[in-house]
Amino acid sequence: MVFDLIIRNASLPDGRTGVDIACDKGYIACLEPNISAEAVEVIDAHSMLVSPPFVDSHFHLDATLSLGRPRLNRSGTLLEGIALWGELKPLQSVEEIVARALRYCDLAVSQGLLAIRTHVDVSDQDLKTVEALLQVRDKVKDYIDLQLVAFPQDGVFRAKGADEHLLRALDMGVDVVGGIPHYERTMADGARSVRWLCEVAAERGLQVDMHCDESDDPLSRHIETLAYETQRLGLHGRVAGSHLTSMHSMDNYFVSKLMSLMAEAGVQAIANPLINIMLQGRHDTYPKRRGQTRVRELRDAGISVAFGSDCVMDPWYSLGSADMLEVASMGLHVGQLSSREDMRWCFDAVTEIPARIMGLEGYGLKKGKKADMVLLQAHDPIEAIRMKPNRLAVIRAGKVISQMERRVAHLALSDRPALLDPTDYRPQE
Known part of the structure; x- marks a missing residue:
């Protein structure tokens, strides 16, 4: 033969x-x-x-390679990045988003990155980002597995009509239900958004991946609600919480309870080392928090934990190169994962583990x-x-x-x- x-x-x-x-x-x-x-x-x-192949289970392809347009993020903070993205959205065209995304996909292929889960902003009525990335998904399907998350960047209830826009995005063919509960106007609205979004996913048979508690506030505990709704609705193995940085500020007693609930519900975790080490702890003097969620503890509690890159040359992060080994290296250093077994596990956190979280077939x-x-x-x-x-x-x-x-x-x-x-x-x- x-x-x-x-x-x-x-x-x-x-x-x-x-x-x-x-x-x-x-x-x-x-x-x-x-x-x-x-x-x-x-x-x-x-x-x-x-x-x-390398797998990036948390990225923002709609904003990638937009660094400097319409201006630079001078403070380097998360909130200025969100404001800057709001300035860019009305200026960019579908064609521009497609062109930037395809350039990034070329770079990804050169780095052996052949599967990406990207969050797509659905806050605006025109849904240009959705239209663009649906085109990109079709163009790259022969060489990249591209999974789209309906992401209400401005809050599903905070931004007028965002809940309706999210449903339209799913009707257009977006794959996963996203959210950002800590950006809603109140903690109660954040919990309400988690409940509604999980119900949407359950009704449609979809996965869930929420930006959850990307904050230094130890009282930002929407991951607890996400674990509860996962359990209530039978979404075991279909739900991921991304970032989870408030966990680095929570007291150990609560975290021990929280991780048990996450493991029981089969909730998965996606840390984003490059971005969170850069954006978190901005209000700290010294000692200054590392910013990354409790990767080792989550893993040891039986929870699937992956590393994502999040951003490359966009309003939030001016660096990056589509190299998931750079992401693994930062996660290793920040998490002090320095034993031989830990270091090998960090390689799995950008290959096998995110592939399972995304549900990639034949990987x-x-x-x-x-x-x-x-x-x-x-x-x-x-x-x-x-x-x-x-x-x-x-x-x-x-x-x-x-x-x-x-x-x-x-x-x-x-x-x-x-x-x-x-x-x-x-x-x-």
């Missing part, structure tokens, strides 16, 4: 080495050492890491799964997080859709090697 593609001598995230991966008709047909077959295309991995490096994968210039997940390596090959449905050259330095030093490969520096084990 002649396969479409064979990757030979690969290392896998689970520690296996010397593995061949044969791809046929868009799927993994065989995954074992020394496959004795031919292929139309053969890639020698040279013992480098082959990973399933993973197993026989019968989709032939989507990334060849990295690294030997293992920890080295990948440390090095942020080149993506030597990005593969979708068994076809190479992006390639990079190996990163090698040419040295001109007396009595030293002429070439330096950064992967030569490895721990002694």
Whole structure:
């Protein structure tokens, strides 16, 4: 038999080495050492890491790459970012949003990021962002799994008509119900929004992903309401709370109760390390809070926790590069996840775990799964997080859709090697 593609001598995230991966008709047909077959295309991995694609379970594609338009966020704060986004919305066209989003998708492919859950602002009557990202979802469907969340950025009850706009967005084909309860006018309205949005999701058979308690206020406890409504409506495994930063300020007794409720309801958590380390704690002098939710504690309580990137070059965050390994690295550092097991888990938090949260079908490096994968210039997940390596090959449905050259330095030093490969520096084990 002649396969479409064979990757030979690969290392896998689970520690296996010397593995061949044969791809046929868009799927993994065989995954074992020394496959004795031919292929139309053969890639020698040279013992480098082959990973399933990176997954970003929390992003804002409608605002990405808009940095500087109509002005810069001078304070760098969350609230100025929201105000700036409000200034940009009436100025931008559907065509502009589509063009920016597609440029970002090109960048994502080059980084091996082939699945994105993006929140789409549905606060305005014209729903330009929804129209634009529905077009983008269709344009990139052959190489990126793009999941859209109906997100009422200005509050589903705070902004006039936002509840109606959200329902229209879902009718247009948006995939997931979103919310932002801590931005409603009162705590009571926030709780009311969680209840209504979960009821909408239950009625329509949809997933839920809410911006929840993105605040330093320990009394912002909408995640408790989200866990309750998940349990009440039987939405187990279909609900995620994103950000959850108020948990870093809550007392430990309440958090212990809260995590138990989340685990019981099957509520999942998505932390956004780059953004929250930048935006949270702005009212603190010293000591200054880290900003990230309690990643280790949530994980250890049996809750699925993923890392998202949130923003790249937009009103809230002027940096970013679509590199989920940068996100994993920040999450690792902020969460002090420094054991070997913890660091390997951080790699899972930008691959396997968000894929499960999004419900991606056919994801993973197993026989019968989709032939989507990334060849990295690294030997293992920890080295990948440390090095942020080149993506030597990005593969979708068994076809190479992006390639990079190996990163090698040419040295001109007396009595030293002429070439330096950064992967030569490895721990002694």
